[in-house]
Amino acid sequence: MKCAICSRETGEKSYCELHAKAYENIVKKYNSWKKALEISWKEYLSEISKNSLTGKWAKEVAEYLIKSGGKKSVT
Template sequence: MKCVICDREACENRYCELHMKAYESVVKKYDLWKKALEISWKEYLSEVAKNPLTGEWAREVAEYLIKSGEVRNVTDG
């Protein structure tokens, strides 16, 4: 099975190792943003995607999540 974003071999998730790491950091950062701002997951993803300071991997993840319309399935708390 290949990574949903690039052509690398995917690990247990749908992402390769690098995109998995980027995905985890995108999710983690959202928790921080949410504490400070009234921002939805989708709004957050578009901020990440257009932020020039976002790393290439994280931006690809954010763009993929926007396109796929994935709903964040991590529970609060």
């Protein structure tokens, strides 16, 4: 398979290593944001995609997730 974001060859995964890691961090961060803020997954994604402190990889993942409908259940 190819990474859904950058089209690198990934073996059997839907993201390459870098994007998979960025995705994991996004999910982890969301869990801690949720404790402090009333924020939906979609709102959170658009926040981090706009945030200049977000790393390049995480930004690409966030943008991809927004485009693909904000679904959280990608493995």
